[in-house]
Amino acid sequence: MRELTERPSRWGANVVSIDSGAGLANATIQQRLVPVRLYYDYLMEEGLRESNPVGRGRYTPGRSRGGHDRGLVPRLTKLPGIPAEQQWLEILSVAAAEPIRNRVMLALAYDAALRREELCSLRTDDLDPAHRTLRVRAETTKNRLERVVPYSAPTGVLLSGYLAHRANISRARGRLFLSESRRNRAQPLTLWTWSKVVRRIALRAGVPQFSTHTTRHLWSSGVPGPGRPSPG
Template sequence: MSGIVALEKWPVLGRHERAAGWLQVWCDLGRAPRMIDAYARGLAEYLEVCEREDVNSLVVTCAHIALYVRELAERPSRRGANVFSIDSGAGLANATVRQRMVPVRLFYDFLMEEGLRESNPVGRGRYTPGRQRGGQQRGLVPRLTKLPWIPSEQQWLEILQVAREEPVRNRLMLALAYDAALRREELCSLRTDDLDPAHRTLRVRAETTKNRLERVVPYSASTGVLMSAYLAHRATISRARGPLFLSESRRKHGQRLTLWTWAKVVRRIALAAGVPRFATHTTRHLCLTDLARMGWELHTSATFAGHRNTDSTLQYIHLSGRDLADKLTRGMEHIHVSRIQMLTAGESESAGGSR
């Protein structure tokens, strides 16, 4: 998304010269269109609140930012009530509020660099020597860390039952999304030359990943069968190299399948299976959790997932309960042995005395 398109979509940005300039900087730096759109939307929402409250966005204080956070916390979610704080039960989700604050914070960083402000009114977590708990100071909006949701075995079977009736393209995409723990954009951006059917691997190009880390991941023999069937089917649509997954609609026949189309496919499957929480990212969560359950080493799982930091991978180990289960088993074994020894101590002494 270019700066001009963003200004057309969010007119409030055009009424604030500094905001438009900040957005153009990000566009000139070549940031991803989806990131630009998210930043433009977040800043536009903030500036609209400033206009409504008759506040000059260039001279706001931390108190004004706190009022904006409160407005977000009380804003009804389109998906219904969500939990912003432990006891609220309403408002936007914690992660959504934090996401909305990112462009606001970056905007004031920009104003500081331009010499228009001396400080940033949006607090952020930072390391402070001497503080307890590792010296970490909490940011303006505290992070609520939740484990990813994954379906139960029965829910997964319901999803698979519905998916069996889907065209081969959709079945292959669902299989690859789970098999290789692919993000939605990574899956939809696959190209024919990313495949290595001989070794059953595929290349996830750096420009399609979230953190710009290229990786090569394997897929199973079962998915390989689906791959062969789909490639034969794809040849009836187009024999040209390029995007692997093609649209078969009349309007976009033969063009690359978009993220939104795939999201609609997954949503339709989820509703038909009676598992509305199932989404395009669920297969990735499920795969990484299953790998943790199987005992994969942490760094191996991080490399497979394309995580730059193993902290992201740790949540799936926590979700699997593997570490807790192992510790519980070891602890119970020790307790079990000690209890049995106590029960049999008298018998051992009696046996020694009889000799």
């Protein structure tokens, strides 16, 4: 474990931060610990060992001292990356040239803080334009809880335009966002296609860290932050 965390950086010897390349990533080390931990669990079940040297880390509520046992390698939690104001404006500038489907998807992802699967799984009957809300089905959410979320008036205008555009592709009920490629025309848009769209926007805007999950972190209180307009 010491070797994994201290091996020389491939980027050189001047390592000054966690992300600079020293050793393996914390998540990778945690993954490599799993089979070792399970092996020692097996040895304990067979009576060949009395303890597991690869501890999981435990916390006992109500104990001020000694209630927290550290794991062999501490888990590191990084804050999510959020574009600065100028970066967000660059993203919006690039997105403005995208087809209406991509623009309304980005706007809904931002307004409703939708994950990629939640966004791509939206259906036509999940929309309530009269109240400017949409239903996120339980089977598409991470916690398996259904929720109803609002979207902004500018996004509602975009959505109305997209629905008229969608009618030229297919009038069938079902998935809201459809592929417009020659090979898969009128088929439900896949998660991977949406990821490629967002990746293209990010690279053109010069913000490579922007991803399909970034918009989820841009909403904190339900209103755009200072100087951060809505994609709608």
